[in-house]
Amino acid sequence: MLAEGKSFITLQGMSAEALLLAVKELAERPLPDGVAPTVRDGRAVATAFYEASTRTRLGFQFAARALGLDVIPLDVSASSVNKGESLTDTIRVLADYGIAALILRHPDTESMTVAMAASACPVINAGNGAGEHPVQTLIDLSMIYQRFGRLSGLKVTMTGDALHGRTIHSLIMALSLFGNSITVVSDPGLRLSSDLGSSAVRMSAPKLIETEFLNSGILKETDVLYMTRVQAERGSANRPIIMTEKTQQDLNPNAIVLHPMPRTVELPEWFDTDPRAAYLHRNRIGLGVMTYVLGTVIGGGRKA
Numbered sequence: 483m484l485a486e487g488k489s490f491i492t493l494q495g496m497s498a499e500a501l502l503l504a505v506k507e508l509a510e511r512p513l514p515d516g517v518a519p520t521v522r523d524g525r526a527v528a529t530a531f532y533e534a535s536t537r538t539r540l541g542f543q544f545a546a547r548a549l550g551l552d553v554i555p556l557d558v559s560a561s562s563v564n565k566g567e568s569l570t571d572t573i574r575v576l577a578d579y580g581i582a583a584l585i586l587r588h589p590d591t592e593s594m595t596v597a598m599a600a601s602a603c604p605v606i607n608a609g610n611g612a613g614e615h616p617v618q619t620l621i622d623l624s625m626i627y628q629r630f631g632r633l634s635g636l637k638v639t640m641t642g643d644a645l646h647g648r649t650i651h652s653l654i655m656a657l658s659l660f661g662n663s664i665t666v667v668s669d670p671g672l673r674l675s676s677d678l679g680s681s682a683v684r685m686s687a688p689k690l691i692e693t694e695f696l697n698s699g700i701l702k703e704t705d706v707l708y709m710t711r712v713q714a715e716r717g718s719a720n721r722p723i724i725m726t727e728k729t730q731q732d733l734n735p736n737a738i739v740l741h742p743m744p745r746t747v748e749l750p751e752w753f754d755t756d757p758r759a760a761y762l763h764r765n766r767i768g769l770g771v772m773t774y775v776l777g778t779v780i781g782g783g784r785k786a
């Protein structure tokens with residue numbers, strides 16, 4: 483649910499109508515403005531990133547500034563987390579100091595549930611372990627909508643680390659609501675189906691197939707190629723699915739290539755000059771999305 487005063491944790495239970503409304507509102511306003519800046523004197527939001535982040539961490543900081551909010555960034559490495567402080571106790575400090583929203587990224591999938599229980603203010607899920615990343619999905623949907631003018635009837639191919647990739651999990655949940663065909667290509671050790679935690683994701687996507695190789699038959703049919711890296715920090719050492727010159731040649735000329743970033747070996751920089759390299763627009767669109775999400779949750783922004 484994306485609404486004023488509510489935590490934004492998961493896409494489960496969110497309707498296709500609400501998602502489409504959010505994406506349409508985002509498409510209607512010039513990006514990266516998101517929502518109209520509104521000065522909210524004396525209100526602060528906190529960011530707490532227990533995992534590395536460039537785009538989401540900085541993006542929410544920029545978004546908060548655009549909305550006239552102060553940002554209190556929790557420096558996890560300098561906090562009492564190093565002394566064994568629990569997530570609950572850390573979040574209580576921020577909550578007791580009166581923040582208006584908490585933007586949290588944490589390696590545990592359960593962290594959002596813990597955080598919501600400890601926090602009096604809404605929590606925005608900026609990534610919970612190998613769980614979900616709903617903010618990234620709004621960015622991905624906005625990019626798909628911008629190119630195709632719809633979110634339905636598309637052939638979407640997702641590659642890389644389906645087991646740990648929370649952006650893949652959230653995107654499958656969202657795209658399933660609109661009746662798209664999804665093909666997930668990964669090393670067999672990184673399949674969705676091998677992760678019990680992903681069974682809900684899998685069940686939500688009836689038109690989903692998993693396979694091992696990104697062959698030309700798949701590429702010719704693909705509208706959206708969604709590439710992801712293999713997540714070494716979660717213990718993956720499996721084969722990545724790499725953009726090669728052959729991949730480039732075989733890919734549908736009208737497709738777009740998306741990537742949530744950061745990229746490693748799977749998406750070489752030489753592909754950046756290809757007109758299908760839509761991931762290059764991700765940062766500007768992402769800033770608009772983060773401003774929209776924060777503005778909606780804090781209030782005063784339009785609701786989805």
Ligand code: ASP
Pocket residue numbers: 609615618647648649710711742743744
């Ligand atoms: N930035 C994305 C995430 O936090 C994707 C990734 O890390 O590979 O999930």
